[in-house]
Amino acid sequence: MxxxxxxxxxxxxxxxxxxxxxxxxxxxxxxxxxxxxxxxxxxxxxxxxxxxxxxxxxxxxxxxxxxxxxxxxxxxxxxxxxxxxxNNARVSAIANDKFKTLQLAAKLNIPIPVTRLARKENAVTEAKDLGYPLVIKPRDGHGGQDVLWVDDEEKLKEILQDYDHKTFLLQQPVSDLGRDLRVYIIGGKPVAAMLRCQDNDFRSNYCLGGSAQKYELTERELGMIKKITSVLDIDYAGIDFMFENGEAILNEMEDVVGARMLYHLTDIDVVDLYIQHIIKKL
Missing domain, CATH: 3.40.50 (Rossmann fold)
Known part of the structure; x- marks a missing residue:
């Protein structure tokens, strides 16, 4: 083969x-x-x-x-x-676009943060309607890149001067900052979950210096994951959740998901599991 x-x-x-x-x-x-x-x-x-x-x-x-x-x-x-x-093209198209991911979640009645899709031309107006503080992020970003905290209109205008994205997301912050959950999916089933925490940044990405530990998924979280995998044929991807008042809400999906923290902190060989899945599918 x-x-x-x-x-x-x-x-x-x-x-x-x-x-x-x-x-x-x-x-x-x-x-x-x-x-x-x-x-x-x-x-x-x-x-x-x-x-x-x-x-x-x-x-x-x-x-x-x-x-x-x-x-x-x-x-x-x-x-x-x-x-x-x-992964197949449909998974790639949705998981690499944060707004499409949120649209799918809304259709499936999965809780998500209040979000607006914006352009530079209407971002200030959208932000006023959404309210400050807020978070600005690209539709296609990875690893926390260009995800920025915005306290007020002055800061937003400053960011927009050099924000190199045609469209982007404006999002109300969740209550539980610096904490999120990455769930690894292989063959439509969760194989690992990692809770990521960051004391000095509202972004909790492991690659940005956050800490991580294994996490036991709740029935509620498993239910949200099952809703997604029932409509998306996921071979290998990550599903990320944030926390609002202690409850997980969907943040985004990662098609080209990284696994550095799995290899650093667990004995889970995700590549081996993925290749086994590919063999079964073929």
Whole structure:
């Protein structure tokens, strides 16, 4: 069995050890997996057929693709050409867009923070209606990047001068700041949950210096997760919750989810579990 592991070049450089986990795990199961860079692909479509080349050359079709580049359009193109992509394009499109994730949650009656989708042209008006303080965040951000606290209109105008996002989210803060929950999903089922805490920042991301510990999910939290996995065919993703007065509410999803804290703090080998899932699906 052969597979591709697709990364952006910059992300691959930061995730060398994680890529090695994939290579060694696949080798253990008799699978050859080859790292491919997203930037080296060229793809398009015509009236009769779709095309795909890598570094200008046609490629033999692999048995599967592990997509670690958040490019849902590319995933959809691959699927239209008959490739099996993990995660699929629909999961990628929703999980890489914070607003689409919140829209889905609202449809499923899952609690979420009060949120407005805004542009620079209407952000001040939307913020006045929402009320201060608030949080501004990009639709497609990861790792807490460009997630900023806004105390007042003056601060918002200052941020907007250099905020390089066409559309973004304005969100009412939750009551329990600096604390959130990351749930790892494989094959539609939770395999691990980690409570992340940060004393010096309202963002609790582990990569920003927060602490983390294993967490036992409540029946209520499991119920919210089941609602999501019943409508999304998740191969491997993260579902993140914040806390409002001690109760979990949905924050976002991560398609290209990181697992650094799992390997640092637990004995859970999430890559091994993921490859086992892929083998079963094929």
């Amino acid at each position: 052969e597979g591709w592991l697709i990364y952006r070049k910059s992300d691959a450089e930061r995730n060398k050890h994680y890529i090695t986990f994939y290579e060694e795990t696949c080798q253990k199961y008799g699978i050859t997996i080859t790292l491919k860079y997203y930037e080296n692909f060229s793809y398009g479509t015509g009236s009769e057929s779709s095309s795909l080349t890598y570094e200008g050359e046609a490629l033999s079709k692999p048995d599967f693709i592990v997509m670690r580049a958040d490019e849902p359009t590319f995933s959809e193109h691959l699927e239209l050409m008959g490739y099996r992509v993990f």
